[in-house]
Amino acid sequence: xxxxxxxxQALSIQEGENATMNCSYKTSIxxxxxxxxxxxxxxxxxxxxxxxEREKHSGRLRVTLDTSKKSSSLLITASRAADTASYFCATAxxxxxxxxxxxxxxxxxxxx
Amino acid sequence: xxxxxxxxxxxxxxRGQQVTLSCSPISGHRSVSWxxxxxxxxxxxxxxxxxxxxRNKGNFPGRFSGRQFSNxxxxxxxxxxxxxxxxxxLCASSFSREExxxxxxxxxxxxx
Numbered sequence: 001x002x003x004x005x006x007x008x009q010a011l012s013i014q015e016g017e018n019a020t021m022n023c024s025y026k027t028s029i030x031x032x033x034x035x036x037x038x039x040x041x042x043x044x045x046x047x048x049x050x051x052x053e054r055e056k057h058s059g060r061l062r063v064t065l066d067t068s069k070k071s072s073s074l075l076i077t078a079s080r081a082a083d084t085a086s087y088f089c090a091t092a093x094x095x096x097x098x099x100x101x102x103x104x105x106x107x108x109x110x111x112x
Numbered sequence: 113x114x115x116x117x118x119x120x121x122x123x124x125x126x127r128g129q130q131v132t133l134s135c136s137p138i139s140g141h142r143s144v145s146w147x148x149x150x151x152x153x154x155x156x157x158x159x160x161x162x163x164x165x166x167r168n169k170g171n172f173p174g175r176f177s178g179r180q181f182s183n184x185x186x187x188x189x190x191x192x193x194x195x196x197x198x199x200x201x202l203c204a205s206s207f208s209r210e211e212x213x214x215x216x217x218x219x220x221x222x223x224x
Contacts, residue, residue: 030210040149040200042116043215088155097209098145099168102155 006089006103014111019076021106023089024069030092032065033100034074037086046074046087079110113139116205116216124222130191133219137184137205144186145213146178149200158201161186162209190221198223 007022023032031050035043047063049056049072056063062075076083086107090100117136125131137144145168146158160168161180178188184205190197200220204213 033212035215040218040220042202042217043204045212045214048212090155092210097167098143098160098162098206098213099157099170100145100147100204100213101157102147104154 006087006106008106009104010107010109012109012111013079015079015081017079017110019079019083019108019110021074021087021089021108023072023074023103025072025089025091025101025103026070027091028094029067030094030096032063032072033090033092034061034063034072035088035090037088037105038084043088076108079108081110081112084108084110116203116214118201118203118216118219120219121217122220122222124224125193126224127193127195129193130189131193131221132187132189133201133203133221135186135188135203135205135216137186137203138214141205141207141214142184143206143209143211143213144180144184145204145206146186146188147202147204148172149202149218150198155202158188160209167209193223195223197221 033048034046049065060077065072086105088105090102119134143162145160157170175191180186200218202218204215206213
């Protein structure tokens with residue numbers, strides 16, 4: 001079963017625009033991780049944010065976490081065509097060790 | 113460091129056969145998790161191994177099994193294959209159980 005719900009399911013933007021993806025989850029978590037996947041290949045890790053953190057940055061990526069609302073968002077600034085991919089959030093529930101529960105993903109298309 | 117490697121990358125089997133997939137984690141990583149990805153169910157957790165012990169198991173039938181060796185390499189086995197087992201099987205490794213998981217390229221299994 002999947003814990004996370006991602007919104008939107010699909011997003012189409014122009015190069016240079018910002019892209020925001022949202023993720024909601026249901027239980028208490030240790031951390032939340034964002035991944036990117038290109039065309040059914042392996043997942044590329046983007047950012048891990050722990051339950052006691054509210055915001056993290058990595059290059060053009062900004063992730064926020066609101067544990068009171070059980071939600072997270074991923075912002076990609078100044079999008080490029082190469083950012084076209086599926087983006088997934090995954091939660092590591094408390095006391096569940098390395099078990100990640102994935103959302104359904106957001107399919108991002110960045111048009112040149 | 114070399115990334116997570118998975119062999120084979122592609123596999124075609126027929127119903128009723130069994131299959132063994134292999135995963136070599138990043139050097140120094142002791143935790144290995146397996147996931148199944150299908151268009152219908154998305155990314156689902158199969159199992160987690162740490163220090164040669166299964167620490168967590170997803171909601172899959174007993175036909176799915178795995179193990180981890182002393183060098184942290186892991187294998188998963190699916191017996192009596194069904195058409196619905198056709199999927200991308202992803203392995204991920206992490207230094208410890210609640211850290212970032214790094215994914216391999218996956219093994220794409222087609223059951224005919």
